[in-house]
Amino acid sequence: MAEEEDYSSLPLTDRWVHKVWKVRKQAYEEAAQQFEKTPDEYDPAFHPFTQDPSLWKSAAADSNVAAQQEGLAALCAFLKFASSDAGLRARHHAVTPIAEKCLTSTRAATKASALEALLLFIEIDVPGPVIEELLPVLSSKQPKVVAAALSALTQIYHNYGCKIADPKPVLKILPKVFGHADKNVRAEATNLAVEFYRWLRDAMKPMFWNDLKPTQQSDLEAQFEKVKAEGAPKQERLLRSQQAEKERAPAGDGGGDYEEDGGEAEEPVEVDAFDLAEPQDVLSKVPKDFFDNLGSSKWKERKEALDALYALVNVPRIKEGDFNEINRALAKCMKDANIAVVTQAAQCIELLAKGLRAGYAKYHSMVMQPIMERLKEKKQSVADALGAALDAVFLTTSLTECLEDITTFLVHKNPQVKEGTMKFLVRCLRTTKEVPSKQEIAAMVESAKKLLAESSEGLRSGGAEILGTIMKIIGERAMNPHLEGLDDIRKTKVKEFYETAEVKAKDKPKPPPPAARPPPGGPKKATGGVGVKKGPAGVKKPAPAPAAAPPADPTPAPAPRPGPGSKLGMPKPAGLGGLKAPQKRTLSGPAPAPASPKRPAPAQSPPPAEDEEEPPMSPPPAKPAPRIGLGRGGLAGRSLAKPAAPAAPAAPPSPTPASGLTAIERAELEELRDANERLLKALEDARHDRSKLLSEIQELKNQNASLIEDHTRDVLSIKAKETQLVRARSDAEAAEQTNERLRRELERLKRALSKAEALNAAAGSGSPGSPGSLGFRAMSPTHDDFYRDASNASRNRMSMASTLSEEKENGDGMPHPCTKLSPELRYGGRNASSGRGSPARGFRREVSVEEKEPRSVDMGYGGYNDRAGSRASSRTGGRDTPSSMNTSATSGMESWKRAAEVTSQLKARIEQMRARQASRPQ
Incomplete structure (x- = not known):
């Protein structure tokens, strides 16, 4: 007992976290009782828990189940009676322990208190923060924790609805929980999906439907069919803000609005896939x-x-x-x-x-x-x-x-x-x-x-x-x-x-304006029973009321100054400001004259004495009262100090103000019509301008589109030109390489041609009359010399032919000289060869004729030399002449100009040979 007395003497906060569970349990029970007895939400009993909201974390996560049950009961009492600010401070510390430790309790009272605490946390503020605290719990490794959290979410949406609690964060994680290995988790996920379908219908399907298995889809469809027959859901619990608004509302409109907001048939139509989905960047x-x-x-x-x-x-x-x-x-x-x-x-x-x-x-x-x-x-x-x-x-x-x-x-x-x-x-x-x-x-x-x-x-x-x-x-x-x-x-x-026809927009007839309804005292006010008279100083004074006058004689009722009042369009009654009262009288139409004596006269305006001395005057019946502000003089066209109008023949006074007031109404109606016409005209002009501007905008857009297309086309053409330029550059480089190769080949051919000319010069160097020529055999070249020269020319020809064959194997072969070279080169080549029309062939015939003649030693050097020269010329002209060598060498050339130059050189040499033959002595 001494220990218990010591425990009770400890402060409440110390006993709240005591190591003995019974002490903690007693502290929870005592706190709950204090919360229920507090007079208002600012009682000092709430201060320790407002200053240290982490105390609720220890109470929700108590290791002893009995103490935990009392701790949750104390938390519920705290949330019911404390202020909203105090509850918001405790929310962050208590929601996660409740989801992890309390919702999975084996005690039904503990589970009920935990769920009630979550709903109270939502009631004092909004559902969003509580749902955000519960979402991480769905990733727990313990299936029972995940299933309990899903069940709590189902209850939250069941009590507050999808209009108060945003369903999007939970809809995103439904595929994950539907794929859980535990069947209890999948069952709670199915219950949550069915609850969503009660509120959202088919609008929720695009969020997660495609991520489910076909069997799960079919099972859900079967559950949805059961829900369709239940009707529209309703919000079962109200937030504190809704409760306060309900209290401020009239008694007749108590809970109907919130029931409609919570679950009328319009809500599933309002919530669609667009509202639930997150915007995606396309x-x-x-x-x-x-x-x-x-x-x-x-x-x-x-x-x-x-x-x-x-x-x-x-x-x-x-x-x-x-x-x-x-x-x-x-x-x-x-x-x-x-x-x-x-x-x-x-x-x-x-x-x-x-x-x-x-x-x-x-x-x-x-x-x-x-x-x-x-x-x-x-x-x-x-x-x-x-x-x-x-x-x-x-x-x-x-x-x-x-x-x-x-x-x-x-x-x-x-x-x-x-x-x-x-x-x-x-x-x-x-x-x-x-x-x-x-x-x-x-x-x-x-x-x-x-x-x-x-x-x-x-x-x-x-x-x-x-x-x-x-x-x-x-x-x-x-x-x-x-x-x-x-x-x-x-x-x-x-x-x-x-x-x-079925339409959604219907034009409702507008109620008539209040001015169109006849006022109760309209006919009485239209009689003009109270007159207006002019005093000595020119100030208007109300005339005495004709209450004492007999109803049968209405003529003495108006004062002697209704004349000026009729010019204003109405008599000015006492106690009324301005012209507002006559405007109301106009809608009731003209009233009978005898009704004016029944109207009581105002007590605060007694008639002066001088009014009684004046003779009674009837209002002028010949001329009706002009409209207000529309007469010749209007309000400003008449002096206030002017005496009353002269008397006129007697007539009933009531139609005068009535007709004037009707004219006023007509004038106002005409003005309103004119103003309406002007507004309609301005509206038509504005629409015309708008359509014109829209057409100009569309035209500018079309021009912009065409400019963009032209720009794109120009960019593509520029790219094509750049590609062509790159190709042309590569072709130019290839042509330069080919020209360089041909230049080297031309140099080689020039060297070969110079060698051939040297051989030709060596062959024709023996001339008659040279010093030391003593006899035929000594003065003339021998057959060996001719054969040596021919063999040298043949070797040169073979070397040139081999060079051309190597170039042909390497891919540098040239077109056939007979087709690619100029006609001069072709004909020059034929003439330079030992063909049928060749000069060498004709020279060979001469030599053969001369050889048929008998030889004599006395012929001298010239004849033999000529014959030997002609024989050597025929041999060389037939096979190894420079003309044939040049023709074979130039077969690999592409430049016809160089070929023509070589041909002309060969022709000149042939002419020289002919000249030497002609100058030789016979």
Whole structure:
């Protein structure tokens, strides 16, 4: 007992973390009792836990299950009675221990208290932070911890709904928990998915459905079928902010709003895949060669480029960026000759519009007209793709922005385009949530009436459907003026479409303005029972009320100064400010005169004495009171010091103010009409200017697109020219190498030719009359000399031929000399050879004739020398002459100029030989 007394004497915070579990348990119980007894949320009992919120971590993670149960009960009491700030400080320390230690407890009370604590943490603030604390617990290695956390998430969404608790973070991890090895985890994941389906329906499927196995999908579909029959869910628990708002609301509107917010049928419609999905960056993933492939001349390459783009944009939500170039390219694809390319481009536009939503509105003018122009396609699959693209683009804009293009294409020359545009307008009227303005309705009705006169039955029915849908929006009464001039058959057709049309926008009749309702005392105020008189100083004073006067005699009732009051358009009653009261009287019409005596006179304005002395005067009946501010003098045209108007014949005074007030109302109505006309005219001018500016913008966009195309074409041509220049440079280098090789070959041929000339000069060096010529044998060259010279020439020829053959094997062979060289070289070669027309051949005939003659020693040196020279010449001319050597050597040359030069040199040598022969003595 002494130990217990010592424990109870310890402070509460010390006992809270005591090593003995019973002491801790007693501390938890004592704290819970203190929290329940506190008068308000600022009681000192909360201060220790506000200053040190980590105390709740030790209580939630207590090692003793009995103490842990009491600790969670104390935490629930703390969250119920403490302030929201105190609960927010404890949230970070307590949520994770609760998820890891308490939700998996074997005690039902502990599990219930843990779940209640999590729901209270959400109630004092918002669900987001608690869900973020629970998500890391789903990665625990213990399956029971993961299953308990999934069960807690299911309860959170069941109590607060997906409108209060954001489902996106949990939907992302559903595929992971569905693939868990533990069956209990998979079962809790199924329960959580079913709870999501109660709130979100099919909008949640794009987030995780494709990552599930087919068997899991079929099992979930079976569970979803059971939920569909349950109806729409409702929010079961309210946040503190909602509770405070509910308390401030009137008694009759207590919880209805929150029940509707929490779970009416509209919520699953509002939450869709776009709201749940995260924006994905598509622009950075577009291939670099997308525009090049899209501009290819092969339709398959264009189709493949669009297929790649379709795979990128086929996501629930697209991150906004600059899609001008892509939409311009897709709009250009609408003119493609291949329908597969057109269909794929339309599908890409549809996905872009659905993925960007409101962010795509700025591109609608770029693609809508090309799509409508392509509606001439008769193939149904293409028409469906184009219609779906138009519908998706319309959802990003409004009917006002699209109406100009629609009315333009409703009068298109192509009937197919008319029909497609007509169907698109009907779909727009059915889906729009805003009631069109009167000008827009007039434009649509005018276009629909033109369709009623078409020769095609489809167009006529479409025009009637447009009129019936408009009638469903604005009502029959407002539509009747637009149907004037139509025959009964067409009106019946319009009525049929009106009865079957389903629209989302309906024009509600406006309630009449309060001024149009007759006030209760209107007729009494219209009699003008209180007059206005002029005092001596020219100041208006109220006249005495005619309450004492008999009802049968209303003439003495008005004071003698109603004349000036009638000029202002009304008598000024006492206690009323300005002209407001007469304006109300105008709507009630003229009132009978006897009603004015019943109105009590104001007590604060007694009539002066001098008024009674004046004779009673009736108001002038001959001239009605002018309008306020519209008479000749108006309010400023009459002096206040002027005496009363002269008497006139008696007449009932009541119609005078009534008629003046009606004129005032008419004047105001006319002014309002004029102002309305001016505003309408200004609106029409503004719309005209807007359409003009839009057309200029579109024209500038087209010019910009053409400039971009020209720039791209110029860049491609420059690249082609650069490629040609590189090739030309390489060809020039190859030609220079070839010229260098030919130059070396020419040098070699020159050396060979010089050697041949040297041999020829050596062969013809023996001339008659040289010193030391004593006899025929001594003075003339021998046969060995001729044979030696011939053999030398033959060797030179063979060396040159071998050189040419080596060049031919190395690939440097030249064209045949007979075909590539000039005619002079060909003929020169023949003449230089020992052919039939060769000079050497003729010389050989002479030598043969001379050889037939008898030889004598006395012939002398000249004859033999000539014969020997002719024999040597015939031998060399037939085979080894420089002419034949030069012809064989020049067979590898490409320059005909050099060949002609060599030929001329050979011809000159032949002429020299002939000259020597002619000068020889016979």
